Amino acid sequence: MMNACIVGFGAIGPVHAEVLSNLKSAKLYAVCDIDKSRADKAAQQYNAKAYYNFDECLNDKNIDVIHICTPHYLHYEMSCKALEHGKKVVVEKPAVMTKDELEKIFSEYNVENIYPVVQNRKNICIEELKRIASSDKSIGKPIGVKGILTWSRGASYYNAADWRGKKATEGGGVLINQAVHTLDLMMYFMGAAKEVSASMHNCSLQGIIEVEDTIDAYIKYESGATGIFYATNAYCKNSSVQLEFEFENRSFKYVEGMLISNGEVICSDSQEFKGKDYWGNGHAKALYDYYENKDRFSLADIKDTMNAMFAIYESAQNGKSVIV
Ligand SMILES: NC(=O)c1ccc[n+]([C@@H]2O[C@H](COP(=O)([O-])OP(=O)(O)OC[C@H]3O[C@@H](n4cnc5c(N)ncnc54)[C@H](O)[C@@H]3O)[C@@H](O)[C@H]2O)c1
Structure with a gap:
């Protein structure tokens, strides 16, 4: 049995708690939030300890795994401190917020002890496509990929939490927060990117956020495949993400929870799993695999995604293509 502690009990912390409370190999032992009422309420609901300061969690020797569900700018620092205190880390996306943090965490820590929540990789269709792509030689090599996310995030979403919409605390806009899972699935099948060319805009939230609400990228992969990526928070609703994977001899579409070929x-x-359906329904599977099956991604498995994301931001910022 592993004792888990959830740090940050806002929108996503409760999703982790609900899943943990149904696992055999994990116990929700503690909840930590600087918002005392949130921590207390969760602790009471799950019969767990309440902490209001992260350092107290670090010093609690009964905690084995820390789930980092806090704003983006805290992920790197909290992950590093947790590892220094001998804890394992489950970290919400984005695992780190800057390229500098990515490089430092790889050079200074054992990233095998960090489990990034990339729950869409655990969707049944994605696992099936992975199985086909790695076992069925007849489909040929991957030659192209398309990822499109059109969601809606208005002023009320950004005003609900101070850290959102600011470069220093969110690290970017629609790409780093909403569409990083879409980019991750593109990278999961296509491998490392070689070069990207991107642009970004704030179409609908001028004066409300300082980061992009819309971004596009053209990606050249090391394998020779190419990718098209588009993401916006300026649509009228949260519609299903659309992905297309082109192999030499077969195409696959992934949309509305269906894999079509x-x-x-x-x-x-x-x-x-009763999550918001446009988030995907993979948190239950992601945490089940971590605790019950010991089937774990590590930070190394998403390095291509993180590198591509930072290169897309650099290209969009400078207006020039960037070698990844
Ligand atoms: N995987 C997914 O699909 C998914 C979905 C939603 C959110 N997320 C991610 O989860 C993370 C949290 O997002 P959210 O929407 O729940 O944010 P939120 O603002 O709703 O909640 C964050 C919580 O962290 C607490 N907090 C802030 N600083 C703290 C500190 N120093 N110590 C302890 N607690 C602290 C806040 O009080 C708040 O309760 C983000 O990284 C976000 O990108 C992931």
Whole structure:
């Protein structure tokens, strides 16, 4: 049995708590939030300890795993401190917020002890596509990928939490926060990027956020494949992410929880987990695999995604293509 502590009990912390409370190999032992009422309420609900200061969690020897569900600018520092105190880390996206943090964490820490929450990789359709891509040689090599996210985030979303919408605390806008999972799935199948060319805009939230609400990128992969990526928070609703994966001899579409090939639905995602459906429903599977199956991604598995993301931001910022 591993004792888990959730740090940050805002929108996503409770999703982790709900999943943890249904696992056999994990116990929700503590909850930490600087908002005392949130920590107390959660502690009471889950019969857990309440902490209001992260350092207290670090010094509690009963805690084995720290789930970092705090704003982006705290992920790097909290992950490093947790590792220094001998804890394992489950960290929400983005695992780190800057390229500098990415480089430092790889050079100074054992990143195998960091489990990044990339729950969309655990969707049934994505696991099935991974199985096909790695076992069915007849489909040929990957040659192209398309990822499109069109969601809606207005002033009320940004005003609900101080850290959102600011470069220093969110690290960017729609890419680093909402569309990083879409980019991650593109990278999961295409491998490392070689060069990116990108642009970004604030179309709908001028005066409300200082980061982008819309971003696009053209990605050249080391394999020779190419990718098109588009993400916006300026749509009228949260519609399903659309992904297309092109292999030499076969195409796959992933949309609305269905994997489609040759005009046929070949796989559907589970509807068991009651998360917001446009987030995907993979948190339950991601945490189940971590604790029960010991089937764990590490930070090394998402390095290509993080490198591509920082290169896209650099290119969009400078207006020039960037070698990754
Ligand atoms: N994987 C997903 O699909 C998914 C979905 C939503 C959010 N997230 C991620 O989860 C993280 C949190 O997002 P959110 O929307 O829940 O944010 P939020 O603002 O709703 O909640 C953050 C919580 O952290 C607490 N907090 C802030 N500083 C703290 C500190 N020093 N110590 C302890 N607690 C502190 C806040 O009081 C708040 O309760 C972000 O990284 C976000 O990108 C991931």
